[in-house]
Amino acid sequence: MQLLVTPLLPTYAEAKNLLAVWDGLSRASVLSMRSSITGQTGTPQNPINWTTPDEWIDERLVGDDAKLANKIWKAGVNPRHTHGAYFFLERHELLKADSSGLYRMTDSGRLFIENDPMTMQRIDELQGLYALLDVVSVRAPAKSGAFFDEWANFVKAGSNYKRLNSLKAVFRYALVNLLDRGLIERKGSSYSITQNGAAHLDNRTVPSEAKAQRSIATSVQIYNEEQKKLLLDKVASMEPYRFEHLVKELLDAMDYEDVVVTKQSGDGGVDVVAKFQFGITEVTEVVQVKRQTANVGRQVLDGLRGSLHRFGAIRATIITTSGFAKACVSEALAQGAAPISLIDGGRLVELLCKYRIGVREQHLTLLDFDETYFDVPEEEIAE
Helix, strand or coil: CCCCCCCCCCCHHHHHHHHHHHCCCEHHHHHHHHHHHHCCCCCCCCCCCCCCHHHHHHHHCCHHHHHHHHHHHHCCCCHHHCHHHHHHHHHCCCEEECCCCEEEECHHHHHHHCCCHHHHHHHHHHHCHHHHHHHHHHHCCECCHHHHHHHHHHHHHHCCCCCHHHHHHHHHHHHHHHHHCCCEEEECCEEEECHHHHHHHHCCCCCHHHHHHHHHHHHHHHHHHHHHHHHHHHHHCCCHHHHHHHHHHHHHHCCCEEEEECCCCCCCCCCEEEEEEECCEEEEEEEEEECCCCCECHHHHHHHHCCHHHHCCCEEEEEECCCECHHHHHHHCCCCCCCEEEECHHHHHHHHHHCCCCCCCCCCCCCCCCHHHHCCCHHHHHC
């Protein structure tokens, strides 16, 4: 299947609004308006502000270009950002120019506006949105970066998009599309599939073996999340000094050098000292660990920052099994102060899993029937 990935994928709400506006207009008028807008580039010293269409449309456009831009803006779409929708509507043949050059909404376009299940499914398949939703369903809750590599490999295999920067741009727009449709949700910096998203996947017409594979992947995800919870519970109940040594093991695995656990008293709040090579510079970093249930407050951060000079350190990290108070988070990277990295319980577990500390990786073998093996030409059998 050749994907028809749109570089600046619009939300479907934006695409539907523009589809209704452009239906019956000449393709030349649409291109004229877009050209009038994109031709105004500004300069680095005097950039153009496109965020307020109410102001800039009549200031920068004239005649039919201004009329069309105002019509688009009344439909809820910023006329500056129609490039992606233009390609989307044409590539999926939702809007086509007739022999006289007028745009006409196609049958597929009408079905798209009506949310016809088969039409939406076809477009989502060709845009790679089902593939992204699949990845989110298996790997969530997680930050967006956890989904990118697997989805990018899928897009590279089925489209002309190969460059990393291009794939990242396409990925961001695809993520926004799913968010806008309520198929995924974002809490903080983590993304998860919603009930509507899961239903969208379940209603998808796919081979039974593909559904079976997704079911297996979902079961693996649920099992892994249960194991991560057990790991965090165990770490949170560890004897404090043993917890410090666990952090030492983690830093060793992360290629820190000369990692030392300090004495149990008189350490000035510093529990672990380590060195790390940044290019040609060796940096000393100190770590304070907090095995507790309450969020770590700013006073802990201030105390740790005040102890840096005792160890010749220029930065520090606080690792906790809980979380961090807002004041602590806002102060961690305060301008002009030594940077303090904050690792909460969830991030700690992810690092322990990544470096295989406290967990074992088990490999399962999944067999796929290879029908192509049996497609042997008759002449080869005769030989």
